[in-house]
Amino acid sequence: MNKYVYNFAEGNKSMKKTLGGKGANLAEMTNIGLSVPAGFTITTEACNQYFKDDNAINSAIRSQIDEAVSQLELQVEKSFGGSPCLLVSVRSGSVISMPGMMDTILNLGLNDENVKDLGERTGSMRFSLDCYRRFIQMYSNVVLEIPMYHFESILVDTKERDGLQSDQELSVDHLHAIIQEYKRLVLRETGRQFEQSPKEQMYAAIEAVFRSWNNERAKIYRRINSISDKLGTAVNVQMMVFGNLSDASGTGVLFTRNPSTGENVLYGEYLMNAQGEDVVAGIRTPKPIQSLQEQNPAVYDELVDSAQLLENHYSDMQDIEFTIENGKFYLLQTRNGKRSAAAAVKIAVDFVNAGIIKKVDAIKNFDANQIDQLLHPEFDKEKLAAAKELTIGLPASPGAATGQLFFDAKSAEKAREEGKQVILVRMETSPEDISGMISSNGVLTARGGMTSHAAVVARGMGKCCISGCIDLEIEEENRIMRIGDLELKEGDFISLDGRTGKVYLGQMETTSSSISEDFIQLMAWSDEFSKLTIMANADTPFDASRAKGFGAKGIGLCRTEHMFFEGNRITDMREMIMADTEKGRKIALEKLYPYQKDDFKAIFKIMETYPVNIRLLDPPLHEFLPKGKEEIQEMAKALGMAFEQIEKVVEDLHEVNPMMGLRGCRLGLTYPEIYEMQTKAIINAALEAKREEGFVPTPEIMIPLVGNELELAKLRTLVERLVAELDPDQELGHVKIGTMIEVPRACVVADKIAEYADYFSFGTNDLTQMTMGFSRDDAGVFIRRYREKGILDYDPFQKLDQEGVGALMRMAIEKGKQGNASLKIGICGEQAGDTESLRFINTLGLDYASCSPFRIPKARFAAGQAGA
Ligand code: ADP
Ligand code: MG
Ligand code: MG
Secondary structure (H helix, E strand, O other): OOOOEEEHHHOOHHHHHHHHHHHHHHHHHHHOOOOOOOEEEEOHHHHHHHHHOOOOOOHHHHHHHHHHHHHHHHHHOOEOOOOOEOOEEEEEEEOOOOOOOOOOEEEEOOOOOHHHHHHHHHOOHHHHHHHHHHHHHHHHHHOOOOOHHHHHHHHHHHHHHOOOOOHHHOOHHHHHHHHHHHHHHHHHHHOOOOOOOHHHHHHHHHHHHHHHOOOHHHHHHHHHOOOOOOOOEEEEEEEOOOOOOOOOOEEEEEEOOOOOOOOOOOEEEEEEOOOOOHHHHOOOOOEEOOHHHHHOHHHHHHHHHHHHHHHHHHOOOEEEEEEEEOOEEEEEEEEEOOOOHHHHHHHHHHHHHOOOOOHHHHHHHOOOHHHHHHOOEEEOHHHHHHOOEEEEOEEEEOOEEEEEEEOOHHHHHHHHHOOOOEEEEEOOOOHHHHHHHHOOOEEEEOOOOOOOHHHHHHHHHOOEEEEOOOOEEEEOOOOEEEEOOEEEEOOOEEEEEOOOOEEEEOOOOEEEOOOOHHHHHHHHHHHHHOOOEEEEEOOOHHHHHHHHHOOOOOEEEEEOHHHHOOOOHHHHHHHHHHOOOHHHHHHHHHHHHHHHHHHHHHHHHHHOOOEEEEEOOOOOHHHHOOOOHHHHHHHHHHHOOOHHHHHHHHHHHOOOOHHHOOOOHHHHHHOHHHHHHHHHHHHHHHHHHHHHHOOOOEEEEEEOOOOOHHHHHHHHHHHHHHHHHHOOOOOOOOOEEEEEEOOHHHHHOHHHHHOOOOEEEEOHHHHHHHHHOOOOOOHHHHHHHHHHOOOOOOOOOOOOOOOOHHHHHHHHHHHHHHHOOOOEEEEOOHHHHOHHHHHHHHHHOOOEEEEOHHHHHHHHHHHHHHHO
16 A cells, blocks of 8 residues: 655655655654654655545545544644644645745644633643634635735734734734634635634645645746656644744744855844744844854754754755744754855865765765856945945845846836846745746845845845845835935836845946855866866957966867957958959958967967967858948948949858858868968967967867868868978977868768868857758747747757767767877867756767856866766
């Protein structure tokens, strides 16, 4: 018989798939002897069975639940519906933690009768009524789906009527009255009395948790995070312990390390005389966990010990929920804590240094996508000092964000679609705000602490967030907010500094962030495992030095065409194109030569002895010519030529399908003088750099778009001859000459091509375009459609098409090595910056991968991870 229900004592942490994350960890904590209130878990399988049985709990599951309840009653010596009364929480818990996505009901089991009994036994009728009041509210909201604001307004009205500030001031009489009103509300909304049978309450709650698996916000969360809809949720039924019983009781949440910075200090908040999520709800301001040391040293010690024990046990930073009942400490949840990228790095390095985890595991378990977040923007220090500071909140998630104010998720989304930079401002966020958070550069909330929904979700997204900014007065319906006398309306610009929690008026430029020692350490460890060298696609000295800063071991692709667009160069380039004789072209090329040589020299100096792979001119010449009448006129003036003359050349060079026109090596074969000039610039630049700096640069010369070995053979001869002439004493050693592999035919005849190539570089942008027959510049529209129709589940220009393009690559590698055993092979397409594609590239056994500078750290890390 299927086992659908597990007592906490029966499970363990490896059973997440069955018990959900929360259930598995409650079981684990129980079994390692920590103080966890007793309870049981109904499995995810039971949830899926419930859906299969058309939203009904079948008799097999029901009898196992009943049995578990009886066992629990014996275990804790309380009784459901009897005295002393057993109260439980009914808690959801999916396999992958989905914070705030599912609903939890506390104090279940109370009714009109036993609420008195509970009051008498605990000596506090106030407490007992407070529990009942909370229970009716949560149950009615989650199970009966009565909107929360109905209850809130009853509560608020009562307090206002008697001028009370907080819930704690409510007297027994107030609570009695509130409960009566709540029950009337339930009767009015549902036509039925509030459920009095604890068992019925429990079953209704279990079903509600099952059903909540399919509520909208849960579905959205799963979609965003690519979590399968099929997993289902487990349900935990657990004896209540009471943080609201007395002033010696309380509840709190805690990270074992600082989740923003990774610093090794307990990081959390708690509230005395409070229950459940009072801490994160932002209604009362919680206290930092360290104050508990004064308030209750014994409990604090136990908390510190438990935190340490859990962190060691799980070998990871933990996010813990706890409750104190009359001075006794209970753990209610633990899980691996979410953290900012910076914290993730520090924690990984600290754990390795402390011997808690091994290097290889630190690398393997690190989320490579977080590497990107480390390159997060920050505000320029000087600009920051000069900016008008409006107020300060809690620095909930690091980074810097600037943009226009929007007060709800919908407007934020819309503004983003219109291309605006968005800052989402909310009283506090809830799961319904997630799409708005995704659309914004940063999030600002008036309420909530460092562990509020906004804080947790923003940190996960790597997005800047300031929470608990209590000076903010927000009028959502009027779309304004006030800070003191200052009123800001929708669309006004503000800036958030997530490191300090400060809010500034207006727009502020951001700069890229600095990189920590720990980051450098982690990257160095990952490099140890890497079999792929990571190089950069960099066309300018600026990009080259940035790439080197990010750890590029050379340049895998230097495109020369961009150099022709700067300043006056385009005029000389155009003169070259307009020349109708070889002699005329050579004169114009002579003018371009010094620019090219100086750029290359600067790049060689930066890259020192690392290889710099320069691709000779690739794009069709008309890309350098003017487009409209006006531009032609300007050019005519600049070159002192007739309008018609230029117009004619523009027409002559027009191509119907330029991507397959006169470009790449075809251009070099048509106008060899262009490639000659470029080769001369490369070699002389390298020689000059060598003489000026003393080291030997490593230029490599790459011929684009080869599909036939004779194209390469001829151009290789040309380049080799020039190199021999310019560097007769081989000061530069052997200058490698290679080719791009970007035409499918090149893959098929790679053995022949390899005879003339020192290296191959897969140009997977063109190779994808030509293999799939998808025009790079037009594919956006139909790729989106293909994804919607499920024909493709990714964009092949972002993620390598392993099945098609990958197969051609395999063929080219195998044949290439047959043709030239010492062939070096790399890739320089955009896909090289994608983690999954890099993993694949790693399996192909390539020597290097080259990508744009900002993607280098992630690529380096992913390469290390693939090798670890
Ligand atoms: P979530 O997944 O949204 O965090 P939980 O199931 O963890 O929901 O419940 C939220 C909070 O409710 C817990 O952090 C804890 O404070 C409180 N809670 C849940 N179960 C109990 C219990 N048995 N006794 C006391 N408090 C509980
Ligand atoms: Mg919750
Ligand atoms: Mg929880």
